[in-house]
Amino acid sequence: MEELRKAPEPANTPEPGSTVKLIKRVYRKSQTYHSAEDKIRIVLEGFRNETPKTDLCRREKIQPSVYYSWLKTFMEGGKARLKGETLRGATEDEVEKYKKDNDDLKRLAGELMLELSLLKKSVL
Numbered sequence: 001m002e003e004l005r006k007a008p009e010p011a012n013t014p015e016p017g018s019t020v021k022l023i024k025r026v027y028r029k030s031q032t033y034h035s036a037e038d039k040i041r042i043v044l045e046g047f048r049n050e051t052p053k054t055d056l057c058r059r060e061k062i063q064p065s066v067y068y069s070w071l072k073t074f075m076e077g078g079k080a081r082l083k084g085e086t087l088r089g090a091t092e093d094e095v096e097k098y099k100k101d102n103d104d105l106k107r108l109a110g111e112l113m114l115e116l117s118l119l120k121k122s123v124l
Helices: 018-030 036-048 053-060 063-081 091-124
Strands: none
Touching: 036 053, 036 063, 053 063
């Protein structure tokens, strides 16, 4: 049997799947990340209505849908804050103080219960 010979592939042919990797790498590098301060600044600038939202989005290089998403998140956060639905994070010093106070109160409650039971026994 005669072997079928394949034509040699050109040297500049990319490996299978390398185009997908290239696209992902380009996409990842082209993404812009905005800090929380930047997002707040952009949303507040949109509130002021000094420039149209489209111009603001074009200048900041974001899509209008992204701006409105940030706006919604900003408004929901403000609404939750006004309702008082936020949790406050305690510092380590505060946590240690509360633990110590809790231990002291437990010890005091135990002593009082022991004293109460002794008083009850002495009355009977």
